[in-house]
Amino acid sequence: MEYYALKPPTGRPSWDYFLLYSASLVKRRYKGTFYFPGRTVLPVFIFNKKPDLDAFEKISRNDLSRSYKMICVKCGLCCVRNSGAFMFEHEYRKIVDQEGYPAVFPSKIFSIYKFGEVKVYFLGTERFGRCFFYDSSRGCTLRPAFKPIICIIQFCTLFAKKNGKIFLKVAVKNREGGASPVYKPVNHIEYNRIVEFLRAKVKKFTYRYR
Ligand code: SF4
Ligand code: SF4
Numbered sequence: 001m002e003y004y005a006l007k008p009p010t011g012r013p014s015w016d017y018f019l020l021y022s023a024s025l026v027k028r029r030y031k032g033t034f035y036f037p038g039r040t041v042l043p044v045f046i047f048n049k050k051p052d053l054d055a056f057e058k059i060s061r062n063d064l065s066r067s068y069k070m071i072c073v074k075c076g077l078c079c080v081r082n083s084g085a086f087m088f089e090h091e092y093r094k095i096v097d098q099e100g101y102p103a104v105f106p107s108k109i110f111s112i113y114k115f116g117e118v119k120v121y122f123l124g125t126e127r128f129g130r131c132f133f134y135d136s137s138r139g140c141t142l143r144p145a146f147k148p149i150i151c152i153i154q155f156c157t158l159f160a161k162k163n164g165k166i167f168l169k170v171a172v173k174n175r176e177g178g179a180s181p182v183y184k185p186v187n188h189i190e191y192n193r194i195v196e197f198l199r200a201k202v203k204k205f206t207y208r209y210r
Helices: 013-024 061-065 089-099 149-153 188-208
Strands: 002-006 030-035 041-047 056-059 068-071 086-088 107-112 116-122 159-162 165-175 178-186
Touching: 002 013, 013 086, 013 107, 013 116, 013 149, 030 149, 030 178, 041 056, 056 061, 086 089, 089 116, 165 188, 178 188
Parallel strands: none
Antiparallel strands: 002 041, 002 056, 030 041, 030 068, 068 159, 086 116, 107 116, 159 165, 165 178
């Protein structure tokens, strides 16, 4: 088994959707999203044979051991406002056919590298761009197997873990080629306090703007 990271996006839709589409086809191989110090935040996958090297690059175990694994505390902040979440056609078909969602989402066809035309469905159809699948009491209502790739691999990077310790992002450092998070360790009391604060903030927002 070897570790491979999804290559970084460039801001060009043809390339960035190509990367995400490639990742959406191998969701089950996802291991986590990691910050590689001095570099960037990248989703990592495990493969038992060489993947498409246009989309993935090999990561050494040494690099992985020095990285920070992103943690999602499921506060919902990135779902309730300008979620920007989307699904590819095959992800969308799965929830319509297997979960029975009658939902019709706005969509757009993109011409992407290698795969040609792909249809993308945008999920932020509710007030303030809230995701259609977000429920103010239950959070994301999609079962993990049905979550779109973008929601699986993308993190706000606020919390991370490394060697059994939890870290909080306290700053962002600008460097050539992008910005890097600066992490400091936090104890469980601080961690729980911040998580509770975030969840309460999101709850207040969703109840206020139902
Ligand atoms: S804002 Fe961060 S912690 Fe909250 S749900 Fe999104 S990714 Fe998870
Ligand atoms: S699909 Fe779920 S995780 Fe993704 S934006 Fe919607 S509510 Fe959030």
